[in-house]
Amino acid sequence: MPNDAVHVASARFTARLVATVVAPLDSASADAPQVLHRPGSRLLTQRGDTELVVRDLDGEGRDVCFPAPWPRGYGSVTVSPAGDVAVFAGVHALRAVEPTGSVRWEIRHGCWSAAVCTEAHLSFSEYVDDYSHGHADSGSAAFSSNGELLWAHVRTIAGEQTEEEWLVVDPVDGTVLARTGTMTVGSGSLHFSSPDPAYMGLTVLAGEENSPVLWGCWDGEKLTVRRLDEEVLLDVSPSGEYFVTTDPGQWSLYLHRAEDGTELRRLDAEDAEDAVPRSAGDVGDRVCWDYEAAFPYDDTAVVGTEYSAEDPRHWLVDTRTMAVRGRIGYPFPVSGSPRPAGAGAWYTLSEDRTAIHLWNLPAKERGALHANTRRGSADTRTQAADTVLAAVRPGTGSSGASGRRAWWR
Numbered sequence: 001m002p003n004d005a006v007h008v009a010s011a012r013f014t015a016r017l018v019a020t021v022v023a024p025l026d027s028a029s030a031d032a033p034q035v036l037h038r039p040g041s042r043l044l045t046q047r048g049d050t051e052l053v054v055r056d057l058d059g060e061g062r063d064v065c066f067p068a069p070w071p072r073g074y075g076s077v078t079v080s081p082a083g084d085v086a087v088f089a090g091v092h093a094l095r096a097v098e099p100t101g102s103v104r105w106e107i108r109h110g111c112w113s114a115a116v117c118t119e120a121h122l123s124f125s126e127y128v129d130d131y132s133h134g135h136a137d138s139g140s141a142a143f144s145s146n147g148e149l150l151w152a153h154v155r156t157i158a159g160e161q162t163e164e165e166w167l168v169v170d171p172v173d174g175t176v177l178a179r180t181g182t183m184t185v186g187s188g189s190l191h192f193s194s195p196d197p198a199y200m201g202l203t204v205l206a207g208e209e210n211s212p213v214l215w216g217c218w219d220g221e222k223l224t225v226r227r228l229d230e231e232v233l234l235d236v237s238p239s240g241e242y243f244v245t246t247d248p249g250q251w252s253l254y255l256h257r258a259e260d261g262t263e264l265r266r267l268d269a270e271d272a273e274d275a276v277p278r279s280a281g282d283v284g285d286r287v288c289w290d291y292e293a294a295f296p297y298d299d300t301a302v303v304g305t306e307y308s309a310e311d312p313r314h315w316l317v318d319t320r321t322m323a324v325r326g327r328i329g330y331p332f333p334v335s336g337s338p339r340p341a342g343a344g345a346w347y348t349l350s351e352d353r354t355a356i357h358l359w360n361l362p363a364k365e366r367g368a369l370h371a372n373t374r375r376g377s378a379d380t381r382t383q384a385a386d387t388v389l390a391a392v393r394p395g396t397g398s399s400g401a402s403g404r405r406a407w408w409r
């Protein structure tokens with residue numbers, strides 16, 4: 001653990017509020033709003049009982065509604081970066097729906113029912129009243145950063161049993177380009193797209209058991225997957241060169257190189273105790289990293305502790321050394337964990353779940369962060385990390401967002 005973490009324990013960085021966006025749907029009949037980001041695209045999405053509403057946060061703020069094929073609570077949903085097609089990942093099928101409600105394509109798959117079910121369902125109506133299907137596990141789906149691929153985690157019927165697979169799909173017509181078994185027993189999953197459209201991350205939630213991260217690459221002909229056992233994916237850096245994970249026990253943060261999934265550095269919560277002291281909000285007798293975090297700058301991650309506390313603490317982690325640089329201050333109290341919002345920003349969900357707040361780190365604060373780094377540069381690990389970061393392609397840190405740079409600064 002770099003010693004400089006001790007010296008910056010009192011450092012405090014003030015986040016700047018970029019925007020507050022009120023959710024379009026009534027929270028009584030809708031899920032909390034989310035931010036879905038790709039280079040050059042930030043969308044607010046909210047799933048209601050009968051629809052998915054999508055708002056382009058960088059555009060005119062017009063809402064686009066996609067009629068939902070089944071109620072919320074059955075699976076998950078994603079939308080293309082262009083906002084022109086939504087893919088509902090349901091209990092028995094992936095269904096691509098256009099704003100008109102017309103179905104572009106459907107891929108039926110094995111049933112995610114909580115009880116064993118090997119039925120090849122043809123429609124939602126077959127299990128609408130069944131308890132186990134109403135409490136089904138779920139997969140997920142996500143578009144690559146350029147929108148040209150859809151990745152989906154599904155169940156597949158295999159004889160008397162079901163297995164789980166990761167599909168690479170052509171979103172134009174639903175052609176399955178590649179598939180691989182995930183060797184998982186998931187209760188849910190989340191995708192994390194990389195700015196590099198060839199890569200995709202999948203974190204499979206499997207309770208206390210082995211929850212792996214799958215890091216996939218599709219080169220147009222071959223699908224390769226790196227498996228990271230007992231890790232939970234948090235976010236991918238703006239250049240796409242790195243991603244950060246924690247583990248199911250929330251003990252450590254791990255920085256990985258995206259090219260091959262290799263772990264470069266880690267930060268153990270117990271080694272960060274000087275910078276991240278225990279608080280009344282801690283569960284048990286130690287600090288736990290939250291299951292959600294943001295990686296808004298290639299050299300800086302925003303991570304949380306005590307997400308469920310009245311006063312959750314958010315921290316800046318310098319990913320060149322994996323040292324905590326200090327706590328983030330906000331102009332008003334925030335709730336929950338920091339969440340990914342793409343290059344140069346992160347977001348928090350309001351406590352009543354009716355709005356999101358977008359945040360960034362002003363240039364002045366970024367300068368303070370770098371000044372601290374220079375003071376710690378006698379640390380050999382810092383120098384090694386700087387060498388690694390020098391390999392980051394120039395200009396890619398703001399890939400796709402350059403046209404909106406002024407808005408985010």
Ligand SMILES: [Zn+2]
Pocket residue numbers: 111112113117118119121127133
């Ligand atoms: Zn079923």
